[in-house]
């Protein structure tokens with residue numbers, strides 16, 4: 001038996017003439033997320049609503065829908081013919097399903113008649129349906145409360161059917177992934193960058209994660225950890241192409257030819273250059289990092305100034321104004337924290353200078369990079385980038 005879910009999508013309803021693009025993307029993202037488990041899943045839209053009909057078990061279906069960006073609310077609903085008696089019986093059944101085990105439960109009917117040709121208007125519906133529920137329920141078990149009811153029975157009278165629901169579960173909000181474009185995410189194994197990527201995916205961008213791996217200075221286990229993180233991100237954004245850049249030769253060269261105190265910042269600049277090209281190759285137009293103002297010595301305004309000069313595309317730093325505790329809370333919420341705190345090092349911790357320059361200037365950088373001729377190495381790293389395809393729905 002298929003179950004019906006009514007999908008509310010707030011923000012994307014207000015995008016003017018682009019609205020259908022947003023709706024269609026949301027619909028195709030929902031289909032992708034559910035069709036492996038239910039090849040006959042039905043997703044369609046009418047009158048500013050998206051409906052999902054699927055035979056996937058309710059708990060599981062809701063869990064999946066809650067991860068899809070663009071969905072504001074998910075209401076498990078019943079679809080009934082436009083027949084007053086049938087609507088009455090369904091309301092009664094749904095209230096009885098939701099009744100608390102003991103004591104008095106409060107309820108109300110909130111009817112909306114979009115179909116003006118239906119025989120009762122919303123006031124009449126509220127009255128008649130409410131009376132039907134009360135009369136057919138054991139004395140003392142139900143009381144009407146129009147302000148703050150425990151069970152709010154929503155009844156929508158549409159052109160084709162009546163839709164009835166009592167629960168509206170919060171979705172992730174945001175915009176459907178894909179509608180705002182693609183963005184390269186510099187994904188390390190730390191706490192911050194997965195959260196940064198999640199935030200931009202939530203705003204509708206498909207994330208292309210890029211990880212700089214310095215084997216054997218960083219272990220294969222560090223890479224596995226980044227794969228795990230990309231897999232978690234994929235449960236929100238769908239298919240994900242993780243790019244692993246083999247960075248050892250470049251890092252070694254840089255450590256031989258650059259002043260020690262500048263290696264961190266020069267490395268960050270090289271990462272930007274490589275990430276920008278990979279992102280362009282994937283049709284992306286921006287980069288994302290997990291930097292937060294002043295969080296560590298290298299995350300100063302001066303450092304960001306000199307790294308920002310490298311790519312032409314914008315660099316998004318969605319965590320810039322967050323405190324570490326706020327980032328950790330979000331990481332826990334989205335399910336990346338436990339992986340991020342595993343103890344394997346990412347490449348930044350390998351060649352850490354004893355006293356890194358925290359206020360680099362463009363002039364200093366120019367001098368620091370003057371012996372560095374790594375264009376060939378950079379091209380080689382890009383040519384040999386390892387792409388790991390992640391499909392969370394398989």
Ligand code: ATP
Pocket residue numbers: 185186187188189190191192193194210211212213288289290291295296298299346347348
């Ligand atoms: P995170 O928790 O994301 O690792 P961090 O607090 O360790 O961040 P830094 O080491 O200064 O901070 O790194 C800043 C940002 O640079 C990271 O958030 C990430 O976007 C990027 N970055 C650092 N190391 C790597 C790497 N090995 N591969 C890809 N991106 C990286």
Ligand code: MG
Pocket residue numbers: 188189190191346348
């Ligand atoms: Mg880190």
